[in-house]
Structures are given as structure tokens and as C-alpha cells.
Amino acid sequence: MIRLDLGRGGRPLRIGYGRIFHEACADSPLLTTRENFERMHHLDGEALARATTLRGTELKSFFPHAELTGFAQAARLAGGVDAVPLVSSLAIPSGPLTRECFDWLVDGMVQRVERAGRLDGLYLALHGSMEVLGLDEAPEAVILRRVREAVGPDATLAASFDLHGNLSAPIVDALDVLVAYRSNPHWDLAPTGFRAGNRLIRALRGQIQPVHAWRKLPVVLGGGINIDFLPPLRSVFRFMKRLERDPRVLSTSFFTVHPFTSAADLGWAVHVSTDGDPALAERLADQLAERAWATRRVPLPKLYEVDEALEAVATSPWRRLGPVTLVDADDIVGAGAPGGNTRFIEALMRDGRGLRALVPVHDPQAFEQVSSEPVGATVELALRGTPGYAQPEVTLRGTIGAKSDSDLGRRVRLDIGPLRVAICAEPPLPIHPKYWRELGVNPREADLMVQKNFFHYRLFHATTSFRHLPVVSRGATSLRSVAVAEWDIPRYPSSDPPDWREGDRALRAAGRTRRQAHAPSPPSGSERGSPSRSHPAG
Ligand SMILES: [Zn+2]
Structure with a gap:
């Protein structure tokens, strides 16, 4: 007889876990290299396993327990799960990654997946606003594609994201389980990893069948300064909690993006996962999108020269x-x-x-x-x-x-x-x-x-x-530049679309291309409004 708490064939589930995490600012002239990751956070194998125990320190000088510790706890509590440490890399926010750095990160992850032997599932902690010099698609989509090739078509894939990530179809479609932080400033890294692990394990055991729906909102700024526990965003996060009280709802996520990347499809997003009920997921995604859309019109605080x-x-x-x-x-x-x-x-x-x-x-x-x-x-x-x-x-x-x-x-x-x-x-x-x-x-x-x-x-x-x-001082994180940026698909606040639905369709179809080449020497002054933003990928 097959024990319910074990994986396929009555043996423990084998689930690999790791991280490739970076938030990029497209206009910073400081490119991000392998050394930035190696100096900040780069652990694999046994060292990663030790760092992700409750006695370990996962992210030195930031969080003793982050997503991967949360995942390891979910695996431990579930029982009958063999959690296989792969590799975890994080660098502090900075300019785009060099191609060499990105290839090193992805090749390293793929090699460890291949060496791990047969895996039933895989969990990755990602950011969602990575940027790679010369790469015209979302880096996270490339990571998920390469990992999928390495792990094989039968494995179940889960990923967590920073709520400042930018969702696109190649990311959403690659995943069985997708969750995001719910706090800004971020304190819920470990709970987010726990939720991802819990959903992944239950899916692997056939206890749930995650299906999802998502929407993209034509908004790149808004919601005040995006603090989760203050109005107006507080109402959205409360609504999500309410939705999740329904046992058919597996997870809800709300992405308010990092506005300083060059993604042509930059925009807020919502994601809803239900247990085998795609129509419910679609309906709730619409409701959540409506809630989020209603919070966009909060003026920026007065900005001083x-x-x-x-x-x-x-x-x-x-x-x-x-x-x-x-x-x-x-x-x-x-x-x-x-x-x-x-x-x-x-x-x-x-x-x-x-x-x-x-x-x-x-x-x-x-x-x-x-x-x-x-x-x-x-x-x-x-x-x-x-x-x-x-x-x-x-x-x-x-x-x-x-x-x-x-x-x-x-x-x-x-x-x-x-x-x-x-x-x-x-x-x-x-x-x-x-x-x-x-x-x-x-x-x-x-x-x-x-x-x-x-x-x-x-x-x-x-x-x-x-x-x-x-x-304001005309640097790389200019909210004013974002606010006046011209887009081929109109977005709030530089445009004021009457409804989010048209933007949703267009943005989801657009996928990621880059809206401008990385400018190593950003010009100063009003020209930073960047008309080139309306011409993705040059
Ligand atoms: Zn963030």
C-alpha cells in the first residue's frame, strides 16, 4: 500500500531548491558581475543546506531566515521529503548583469540540477526584475526554461518572487506554483518560501491540482509609496487574505513592479491559483485586478529640487x-x-x-x-x-x-x-x-x-x-522619468487609460522585449524622460 505522505511509488519525494536573485536598475552604469554575487551571497550543496536550517543564517546581514529556510521548513513538516540543496546566489540591487555573469549563474544552476539525479520537483526563489545586458527576454523566463530542460517534463516547478517583479507569460506558464511576497518593506521572505514549498509538496502528492489565472495592469507607478500596511494598498492585501479563506483558493499574488528596468511590458500584475477550478481563478483574477486598479491614483509626495x-x-x-x-x-x-x-x-x-x-x-x-x-x-x-x-x-x-x-x-x-x-x-x-x-x-x-x-x-x-x-536630482531611480515615460501601450501615470482590460490584453501578449538599450552614460536633464521608451528593443 502506498503511504499518502510519501511521493510517487511510496518513496520520499526529492525536491531541489535554490535561488537566483537580483533587482536591476537599467540606468545604473555599474554593471553587475559574478564578483558581486560571490561577495554578497553564493552558497551551494551542504553549505546551503546548513544555512537553511533554523539554526543557520541564510542571508548574512539581511535575514537569518529567508525563502529557502521557509521552503526547508515546509519540507520538514510535510515529512517524507528529501530536500536537495542546489545553489543560491544573490547580489544587492545594481545595474544590469553582464551576459557572462548571467550565463555563470544559469549554467551553475543547470549543472547542479543535472547532478542531483532524478527530482520530482524544484523550487526557486527569484526576484522578477532581473536585467541582463543584451538579453531581449525576461531573464527569469530563461532561467525557468533552462531548468525545465534539465529537470525533465514530468517534474513540478514552483517559484517565489519579490512583489516588485514583472510578470510575463513565459514566467507564469513555466510554473505550477507561483507566489510572491506580501509585504513592503519586505519581511515575509521565509513565509513566502514556506507557502511555495507547501503548495509544491501538496501538488506532488496529488492533494491539490493548481491551475491559475493572471492579469496585467497598465500601471507602472501608484499606490502611494507602495507600503503594504498603509492605504491604499492595504485594502488589496486584505482582499487577497479574504479570497484565500476559500479552501478552493491556493494562493493570490499582487505585483507592483520595480519601475526602473527596461522591460517593455512593465506593469502591475495579479495572479490567482485555485485547486482545479480555472473558471474560479479567472473570475477572482478579474476581481483582484479591479481592486488593484482602483488604488493607482495616489499622487506622489511633493518632490523638492x-x-x-x-x-x-x-x-x-x-x-x-x-x-x-x-x-x-x-x-x-x-x-x-x-x-x-x-x-x-x-x-x-x-x-x-x-x-x-x-x-x-x-x-x-x-x-x-x-x-x-x-x-x-x-x-x-x-x-x-x-x-x-x-x-x-x-x-x-x-x-x-x-x-x-x-x-x-x-x-x-x-x-x-x-x-x-x-x-x-x-x-x-x-x-x-x-x-x-x-x-x-x-x-x-x-x-x-x-x-x-x-x-x-x-x-x-x-x-x-x-x-x-x-x-529629485536626475539620477538612475527617477520617479519623474517613469511618470512621464512614453509607452506604445499606454500606462498610468503618463497616460490615464479608462480601463485596465485593454492594457491587460496588450501587455500579456507583448511579452518581454527591452524598451531601450542600457545607457552606460545617462544624459542629465529633461531628456531623461526617454522617448526611446516607446520603441521597445530599439
Ligand atoms: Zn522588492
Whole structure:
């Protein structure tokens, strides 16, 4: 007699698991290479198995337990599952991957699948907004196709995604199980992996028969700043929970995309999976799409120009309590920008009000020049920001105030009057106050500090900074550029389609091509509105 908790033929199920994860910013001149993955997160075999236990650490310095630990728990709780570690690779958001890097990642995954022997199923943690130089289809579609070829036609495939992923037919159709995060900022990585594993195992045991429906929405921005627990998006996630109380509904997912890739079919998406009821999946996908569509019309917060922001700081009563935070919205390192914006420094050098300012800037060439100078030395240098980022050159004469080389990066503090510039060898993420404390500065005593992140820093600066102004500066993560981008298939907010259904049909049929070649040297100024966006793949 076949035991129900075992796999086909009464033996344990064998399920491979791994990750290829990256979120790309198409306009960053910093290409992503194999070294970025190897330095950040690259584990396979036994090391991956250890990292994905409850005692292990899956993603060092981010999450001790992420998707693959969640999956391993689902396998353990189900019993009778042999979870086979393949390979897991992740790099922090940055520019597109080189082709060489992508081939290395995919070939490595395929080789491990082939070496694993016969697998009943496979689970991959993916992002959904990867981008590869010179590749005209969604990288995740290529990954799934290559893995399917390696594992054979009978295996069941599951994948999880960041809710900032961009769905397309080759991705959806390749999968038996598809789930996405439901939180932004993301905290639910492990629960997402658990849900994927649970659905996959039940499908392999014949306990459920997942079928799905999905819709694409002609929206690239909206929903406020896309925080899941705040209006208006909160209503969509609550609706999804309500739908899932129906035992026939296996999963619901809502994708709000990362708007800074070059995918021609960029747009929000919803996905509904039911247990063998395709008509129900179709009906609920329509309802979910309708809910999501209704949340799009939330205006962007007021965006300040740099000079306007300095004026606001100078006149703000808040700066007596702590620094005003200027969020560099167009150079968000956490969204893949390089962090080499020089415009704040340029404006502060012109500003005569003596503002005590803390500004990080990525400039590896300037870093090389000053890092060998002793603390106390006076230096003169031309600051140009990230190479290829087309920033204004700023000539500085200042004193080396401090140096630091920690897990927050290599940086040198240059003091120019009351201005403190952190010249960084790597893209800066000054989320934690210790970023500046390691450079001998108490951030509380500043009038302003520049952030390269939208949200996370607020957790660490909750008692330091009480006023937050988003500032635009013409970098790689410009929401304004996205808002005015021209599309061959109209999308909100640059167009205002009366209904989502026409866009849904067109976007699902379009599939992925690239809307523009990667520009290694993005032009500055209004031309960044990028009319080429209306001409996919050149
Ligand atoms: Zn995300």
C-alpha cells in the first residue's frame, strides 16, 4: 500500500531548491558581475543546506531566515521529503548583469540540477526584475526554461518572487506554483518560501491540482509609496487574505513592479491559483485586478529640487531637534542606483548659510586619490561621482577628517567648512547612524543628512531625524522619468487609460522585449524622460 505522505511509488519525494536573485536598475552604469554575487551571497550543496536550517543564517546581514529556510521548513513538516540543496546566489540591487555573469549563474544552476539525479520537483526563489545586458527576454523566463530542460517534463516547478517583479507569460506558464511576497518593506521572505514549498509538496502528492489565472495592469507607478500596511494598498492585501479563506483558493499574488528596468511590458500584475477550478481563478483574477486598479491614483509626495530642499532645511524648526533627512529619491542605492550624485555637494558649496550637512557620494576615483592621505591633510580634488553617471564635476578643497573600512564600505570623510562628505569606494547605504559615527560624526548634531533609501533608515533614525523631504536630482531611480515615460501601450501615470482590460490584453501578449538599450552614460536633464521608451528593443 502506498503511504499518502510519501511521493510517487511510496518513496520520499526529492525536491531541489535554490535561488537566483537580483533587482536591476537599467540606468545604473555599474554593471553587475559574478564578483558581486560571490561577495554578497553564493552558497551551494551542504553549505546551503546548513544555512537553511533554523539554526543557520541564510542571508548574512539581511535575514537569518529567508525563502529557502521557509521552503526547508515546509519540507520538514510535510515529512517524507528529501530536500536537495542546489545553489543560491544573490547580489544587492545594481545595474544590469553582464551576459557572462548571467550565463555563470544559469549554467551553475543547470549543472547542479543535472547532478542531483532524478527530482520530482524544484523550487526557486527569484526576484522578477532581473536585467541582463543584451538579453531581449525576461531573464527569469530563461532561467525557468533552462531548468525545465534539465529537470525533465514530468517534474513540478514552483517559484517565489519579490512583489516588485514583472510578470510575463513565459514566467507564469513555466510554473505550477507561483507566489510572491506580501509585504513592503519586505519581511515575509521565509513565509513566502514556506507557502511555495507547501503548495509544491501538496501538488506532488496529488492533494491539490493548481491551475491559475493572471492579469496585467497598465500601471507602472501608484499606490502611494507602495507600503503594504498603509492605504491604499492595504485594502488589496486584505482582499487577497479574504479570497484565500476559500479552501478552493491556493494562493493570490499582487505585483507592483520595480519601475526602473527596461522591460517593455512593465506593469502591475495579479495572479490567482485555485485547486482545479480555472473558471474560479479567472473570475477572482478579474476581481483582484479591479481592486488593484482602483488604488493607482495616489499622487506622489511633493518632490523638492535640491536648492529648494536646502531652503526648507534652513527655515525648518525641526532641525533644532535633529537633522532633516533629504531622501535622494533619484539616486536610491537600495533600488539599484549607484549613489554617485554630486548635486547636493555642488549646491551646498554654493550655499552660504553654513548648514552642517552629511552627504555620502560614490566616487571610486576620488576615493583612490584621498585614501592614501593621512587624517588632517588638506587635499584638493575634482569630485565626479560614479564613473559614467554624468554628474556635475565639483572641485573641492578640504581636510581629511576620518577614514573607515567596515562592512558599511570603504570611505573617507572630507571636511569643507561645516560640510562632511563621505567619499565612498562602494555605493553608500547610510541607513544606520553608525555609518556616520564610524567616521567620527554624531548625526544628531547635523542640520541635514542625505539618505539613499526610502524607508528602512527611518527605523534606525527614529529618534534622530523627524523631518523627511524627498529630493529629485536626475539620477538612475527617477520617479519623474517613469511618470512621464512614453509607452506604445499606454500606462498610468503618463497616460490615464479608462480601463485596465485593454492594457491587460496588450501587455500579456507583448511579452518581454527591452524598451531601450542600457545607457552606460545617462544624459542629465529633461531628456531623461526617454522617448526611446516607446520603441521597445530599439
Ligand atoms: Zn522588492
